[in-house]
Amino acid sequence: MPAHKAPDVQPPVPPSAPASADALQDPALLRRLLRAKDRMDAASHEAWPVERLARISGVSEAHFARSFKQAFGIPPHRYLLTRRIEQATTLLRDTALSITDIAFATGWESLGTFGRIFRDITGESPSAMRRVARANMPELDRIPACVLKAAQRPDLTIAVLEKRRRMAKDTFAPSTTEES
Structure with missing residues (x-):
């Protein structure tokens, strides 16, 4: 009789780990974040509210702010x-x-x-x-x-x-x- 094998259980994600770490691996998101960063570099004298940057990146304001910090520190x-x-x-x-x-x-x-x-x-x-x-x-x-x-x-x-x-x-x- 084969031994009963316990199902594979994924360890819980620690609360300090970023919730969207996999999303940051998305090359399309990184390109859009870099596009916004490049725009800020090219015209740092202009006003750059998160709303404007999110629009350039094609994501929501909250997602942009979170992803930008995760990508660039x-x-x-x-x-x-x-x-x-x-x-x-x-x-x-x-x-x-x-x-x-x-x-x-x-x-x-x-x-x-x-x-x-x-x-x-x-x-x-x-x-x-x-x-x-x-x-x-x-x-x-x-x-x-x-x-x-x-x-x-x-x-x-x-x-x-x-x-x-x-x-x-x-x-x-x-x-x-x-x-x-």
């Missing part, structure tokens, strides 16, 4: 911020444009917002970044532009507001003390 808004800050850094280093002109040329609607977010991401104000870049210009001229751009790419693995909160937490003493 960061949400679309942070990717766009990265590109804008990269472009602003290059313009600060390589042109004589005013900081105001650079802010508007890279897609910011407010000089104050540009300055605040630029400082949050890079750790320096735009004018300080320009001074440092110009002081180091002879050394930077020997580095290929693509390598320099990659080395100066901002790290946006956490949201700008979260980064600001963490920095504030480390620099300011609490306003109240807890006594027992």
Whole structure:
């Protein structure tokens, strides 16, 4: 009599595993996500709400946002911020444009917002970044532009507001003390 074999049971998917990991393997979806990413790269100064990007990709807004983050490691808004800050850094280093002109040329609607977010991401104000870049210009001229751009790419693995909160937490003493 043959031994009774238990049916093959698939192990449960851990809750931390992405629900649509197989969907990301779809080459058509990846091409559509790359198309949206390329559009953002080509015109990073424009407004790129998720609705517009989803339309380019031919998927729903929620599916686009989820798939983009899964494919590229960061949400679309942070990717766009990265590109804008990269472009602003290059313009600060390589042109004589005013900081105001650079802010508007890279897609910011407010000089104050540009300055605040630029400082949050890079750790320096735009004018300080320009001074440092110009002081180091002879050394930077020997580095290929693509390598320099990659080395100066901002790290946006956490949201700008979260980064600001963490920095504030480390620099300011609490306003109240807890006594027992």
